[in-house]
Amino acid sequence: MLGFIDSADSHLMSTRSCGACSLHSSHRHALEEIRKVPISKRQILCLIALAYGNFCVAACVSLQAPFFPAECDNKGVSSQVYGLIFGIYELVILTASPIFGKMFAYVSPNFFLESGLFLAGITTVLFGILDRIADSLQFTVLAFSLRIFEGAGAAAFLTSCYTIMPLEFPDHISFLFALLETFFGLGLIVGPTVGGALFEVGGYITPFAVLGTCMILGSLVSIILLPKSGGVTQSKSPSVFAFLCDIGTLLDVLTIAGCLNLIGFNAATLEHHLRQFNLSPTKIGSIFIITGSVYALTNPLWGKLGEYKFDARWMSILGTAINIVGLLFMGPADFLPIEPQLWLVIVSLIIVGIGMAAKQVSAYIACLNDTINRRGYPNETSTYALVSATNFSSCSAGAFLGPSVGGYLLGTIGYRASTQVILGFEILTLILLVLYKLCGS
Template structure:
């Protein structure tokens, strides 16, 4: 697969990758030392645990809103506002050690964390949508690249934060890393393309409910939830499980970054596979569920495996888990976006925003449920027995994915083309929308090479623009009278603030 990007595209991916890396660092940097600081202020484990958990809960609740209104607000505006909010909250979080009293400390910690989550959700939703629009033919690959930088940030954040904390106290890591993210926010504002969005803003368009009513998209959402649940499960209970080995904090920290490191390194490969025309993303999804199932059979190991807990087996399980979450998170985004467009949603920033918001929201939901469920199971039946929950969950979802591939995913989009759809503005017949052996003569076939998309079963013309490859080709892109053209704006690689025509209509009314 060749990557021939424009200067605009390279600039976009470099800037967003830097922002993703710095954002992940600021989100994760407080994990090693905030609990200790909170205990000095009289907080219980439940209280500072909720400070971490409320972040994911807010992201889950607010992301669909950003996704639904991304076109109206403008992806660049949402992106810049989100990263600026996250950096400001990271700096403010560093002043909590100056707060006296238990109640004021907890109240401010919750308030700052909630606002930070709102900014982080805005940043992630907008960045995914921008990447989807700028790279319509390499969505999975570029999404995976962003996830690689985000994953590296999650690894570096706690390590760098802990080092700065040891050197200069509580406030230093937040001041240094928060200021770095703030500078990144300024860089993004200056360098991201400033072209205003020229897509129509319609009073009614696709909604989150219309997106989730598509079976393939709903299945992708379930895969995301189950994947983030497996991540949260290990984050909450792996350390108590490994206490039997009496590891030092350094060794324990290295073990914790195995699955995240494998995920970050393998994500581009999974992205390349999902973008390959001969590989359906749902095949990659099914493989990912298989990896996660195998991981949780080994990491315990499972109670029905007659062997004690051994370090090398646990590490092998974490490696499998890293491969599994990489394939699942990358393929689910690519699959949800492609399935939504092939099911009739417009190939526009509105759909990109909805899918981005859905991905961010469902991941946060799983990240909130996972630690909660794992803690309850760990206290009641122990780590080895509780891993059966994730094993059964992923086996069930994998079975549904395979069933969908065998039954529901073999259809071809049936779109009727009326005579009115074939008439051009000058009254002549637009034969370019007629695709298939029934409409193309032998002479025309030699001039116009057609092929069938093996991923979604949609016949498209080789000569059509790349961004049209996932559209229903028999609704003419060129025919302005067709229903498709009336409700779907042309693809344009631009994004910005509020549409000028929308603002003009507001001023008139």
Template sequence: MGAEDLGATSRPYRTREVLEVKEKKTKKLTKKQWLTLCAIGSVHFSGAICISLQAPFYPKEAESKGANATEYGLVFGSFEFIAFFSSPILGRYMNFVGAKTMLSLGMILAAISAICFGLLDYIDDHATFITLSFILRMTESLGSTAALVSAFSITAAVFPKSVATTFATLEAFYGLGYIVGPTLGGLLFSLGGYVLPFAVMGTAMIIGTIFVFMVLPPINPSSNDFGHIKVKDVLKIPGVLLDSTCTVATSISMGFLAATLEPHIREFGLSSILNGLMFIISGGTYALIAPIVGRLCDKWVYPKKMLAVGALFIVASYIVIGPFPFLGIPKTLTLCIVGLVIHGFGLAGLMVPTFIDSICSAVAAGFPDDISTYGVISGLWSSSFALGAFIGPSIAGWLFDLVGFQYGSLFVISLHALLFFGIVIFVSCERKKRVSPRRVRMLSYVPPESGTSEEEEFIKKIASSWTDKITITANGKVTNSAQSLDKKGQESREEETKLKASENV
């Protein structure tokens, strides 16, 4: 079923006219919204720790059980593999289960899986150890993905007027968790061995689940039948498809660096602590810049233009880190650090706008502005990110062994250069009188008996002074109807005059 069918069968929705008008000042967040933001932030923080906690010590533990690098590498990769396939399904049926319920159940599943993962230390058999590692890693991924997909949807539902800013702030929580995870895991491992990091993490997540469940407001489900909106229908929207492609490409660039940065800078003879700090540079820059980019996308900058800027930053970062093999510039530690900072800027420019722009594109195409659409978009976004996170390290390792970092990075450079040109072509092909950067993005439910809203009266007042009147429909089509509107208005006034004259007679 396509977007038009969905729009016809759902509740009466209509677009707010998207005019370039001066917006009212945004109200400050209430205490309840701040608590909600902290609750959802804790979900992102714990979700990132689930991925990165065991990185410093699990490979050594697996080797002590007889596993090789390929086996425990696949254990790590299975997390993103499951996230890729489960995200669209979880997003599609979240409206049936309930966003708040799915988030809580997901966190509990991830917590129990983490605690059980710590108990693998007591298993000495190689086959049993690896098998259970795969199973528990997959269930942990399923729980974490369910929690994150729900968190994305709740963000769009609770903060509809500042989705990009809020999303960027929550991404800062995720980036912080990704940085803290390995550090915390290594510290707890040194204090209490293999079991302690997972026991602490699992217990903290269970306690956090109680806090999140108490703080989050009730999310009203959509009146649409569950499963009514399909991922394939959403992907038919060109804007959503472009945003998903950007998300995949961005996570590929992250995965490429995660797999090859350490051997690339090994010749500088850095200590393990300094090596760890090198990995923090890109993520730390992203965490600092993401809220700024989110604010820009919410208020002033067209998100797809920000995507083009982000793609250029990614290209520039790999040219500097390599450095680009055809420039003849020697590799230095300073260049690598500068390149990683630029990469953080690129991540912010590509990651933050995609979620809000996907929602806007889907809603503008006729999908309902409610939790059912948010769920599908959330699942699609998480799935796209997981796909890139799985592809990136896999290709990176193969290219590094084959041609080294400098020539291998040409893959990422070419990918993002093509992405940049694709975004530019897409934006230039859009109609010139498209949605304003200061537009109202979301659709709103307007009851039939509500009459004319305050916003519509304001828009009509502004539109009356225009030479050309513009009608923007749900699918983004612009119709110049100045002459037809003026003619109808004139005819209506003439008929009214004649009617009054006949009554006087």
């Protein structure tokens, strides 16, 4: 979920040293920064700990998708409920991250990073024994409880990670934002793939035990490798409420939330749709990584187009239109005279991955440019933090609503009709973006 937006953050940080330079020049300067100020051994060890933690968090949060819905069905838990079980993780991150950020003024972020990894790892391992609980109510309560604690652990780690990173690497911020994003993306790909394979080999408990243990080891690695640091002094930032009171900013928030909404929707519902094709857990896990893989491959292309040729808002419009095409055929929509076919699902997921990359990158760039150039916010760290926090919260909100609403829709109207609801959201977003752009904004 966080990995998809963090790569856009790398565009922000180089503006601290380039003043009136382009806001999108950080990719060109990343290697120059590395050559100017070499990374020390201390920093290399710190980077290993942060990268490993990002990988483990992403792998553990994504590993349930290929087989947990089927386990819920066996326990008599409805799709509405297990959609909420998926979504509660994001809701906890959304609410807990600001709290942890405020506490860094008094407690070292290292403590939250190490304890967050340990908590998330323990809860992941415990999630692997849920199949032994026969009572559906007990199963549901424990699943919710474990996901809540896992989300709190992930929030503690992620908030700490992106606080420690600029403190320890002040000369390499833009490059390392992108690097940590890469490791998070790898985790999102490995999670469902390896999780499905481990499920086939050793049953329900095996993927949770293996990947959860890897995360616990990440906590120990962090204790050993991370340099000690003190509390972080909080600087005053612009009002979030005032920042959101702008149509352009709200449209960017809506665009970003829509991307994670779609990812969360498929996490809770796609496995149910794929059952008709009689696929193994490993194959289902492979299908789940298609969208993220395409996103990762096409993201640099959209970034270059936005940097040199394309207006960011028109790129958002193009990405939304591409997503609409993918959603039309993913089910496919009920009003199309086409029966569900596996190859059609795969092609649709590829199309959606392309559209998501365009939307995510362009909405972030549009929001940043608008905030500084049109709205007159200062070109400084507090503004970058405000834009990043707003977009991060948009991702969490979308990732919570996607599986929560998706699980409910799956249980009431079925997968094909459910995709039409998400399709309607994308069409509404497209209309609003086009109107805003045509009105001269």
